[in-house]
Amino acid sequence: MNKVALVTGSSRGIGKAIAKILLDNGYIVYISGRNEKQVNNTILEFNNQNAKPLIIDLSLEDNLKNSLSDIFLTESRIDLVVCNIGSGKSKLGLDADLQEYKRMFDINFFSGVMASLHSIEYMKQYGGHIVFIGSIAGCEHIGAPLTYSSAKTALISYSKNLSYEVAKYKVRVNCISPGNVMFDGSTWDNKKKEDDKKVEDYIKNNVPLNSFAIPEDIAKAVLFLEQSDFITGTNIVVDGGQIRKII
Numbered sequence: 001m002n003k004v005a006l007v008t009g010s011s012r013g014i015g016k017a018i019a020k021i022l023l024d025n026g027y028i029v030y031i032s033g034r035n036e037k038q039v040n041n042t043i044l045e046f047n048n049q050n051a052k053p054l055i056i057d058l059s060l061e062d063n064l065k066n067s068l069s070d071i072f073l074t075e076s077r078i079d080l081v082v083c084n085i086g087s088g089k090s091k092l093g094l095d096a097d098l099q100e101y102k103r104m105f106d107i108n109f110f111s112g113v114m115a116s117l118h119s120i121e122y123m124k125q126y127g128g129h130i131v132f133i134g135s136i137a138g139c140e141h142i143g144a145p146l147t148y149s150s151a152k153t154a155l156i157s158y159s160k161n162l163s164y165e166v167a168k169y170k171v172r173v174n175c176i177s178p179g180n181v182m183f184d185g186s187t188w189d190n191k192k193k194e195d196d197k198k199v200e201d202y203i204k205n206n207v208p209l210n211s212f213a214i215p216e217d218i219a220k221a222v223l224f225l226e227q228s229d230f231i232t233g234t235n236i237v238v239d240g241g242q243i244r245k246i247i
């Protein structure tokens with residue numbers, strides 16, 4: 001029987017690569033995004049009958065609840081939910097006011113909390129796996145916006161603590177924290193177009209493996225976690241060696 005996965009925010013970037021690796025490994029995958037054209041183009045590109053469209057804003061709780069209910073009614077199971085929606089675009093340093101913190105926590109923290117809490121209701125019956133996409137900005141100080149860093153730290157903490165609460169239902173919970181990920185149209189792609197030398201110097205001076213990650217690097221970590229039945233409550237850092245903490 002095919003496993004069933006929802007990857008929130010999977011019409012482009014990291015989520016798209018995660019959806020692709022799952023499809024290649026026999027999963028039925030719901031490809032989500034708000035932009036209908038982008039979701040449909042991604043599904044056309046995948047050319048796989050197990051790729052199913054979910055064109056909806058998943059940061060809204062009712063949409064999320066209804067989508068999970070529809071998936072369960074159609075597939076009779078939900079095995080994996082990858083909570084990938086997030087954005088680092090915010091005001092730097094002290095420029096962010098409380099409203100901006102709330103906006104960034106909605107995108108980067110509460111979207112994951114909602115997706116996990118509602119999917120656990122289905123997974124409780126027969127087990128499952130939740131994977132959060134964090135960031136190295138949530139693991140240590142790298143000069144990212146405070147709004148983003150603190151929301152991702154909260155997400156990593158939530159992931160660890162949640163894993164204890166749901167282990168009794170055979171639900172595993174893990175997190176992956178990417179470093180700097182490059183793909184067409186990404187934040188890093190735009191920064192590079194603005195100032196190529198500054199970005200290259202940043203990578204050279206901060207990333208021991210001296211390159212960007214590509215979305216497939218993150219996707220491989222998701223597949224690894226899926227195939228690792230005894231791993232729960234962990235945070236896998238995929239950053240070319242950038243962060244300096246030892247434990």
Ligand SMILES: NC(=O)c1ccc[n+]([C@@H]2O[C@H](COP(=O)([O-])OP(=O)(O)OC[C@H]3O[C@@H](n4cnc5c(N)ncnc54)[C@H](OP(=O)(O)O)[C@@H]3O)[C@@H](O)[C@H]2O)c1
Nearest residue numbers: 009010011012013014033034035057058059085086135181
């Ligand atoms: N890129 C990096 O260097 C990097 C590094 C560390 C961590 N991360 C984390 O990795 C995750 C993915 O990043 P990314 O760079 O791949 O993002 P991205 O390029 O902005 O892609 C986001 C995806 O999510 C969809 N999306 C956004 N908001 C949505 C919503 N409310 N409902 C449904 N779909 C939504 C987008 O489609 P629509 O816009 O059409 O909805 C798109 O498919 C984020 O959590 C980010 O914080 C990224």
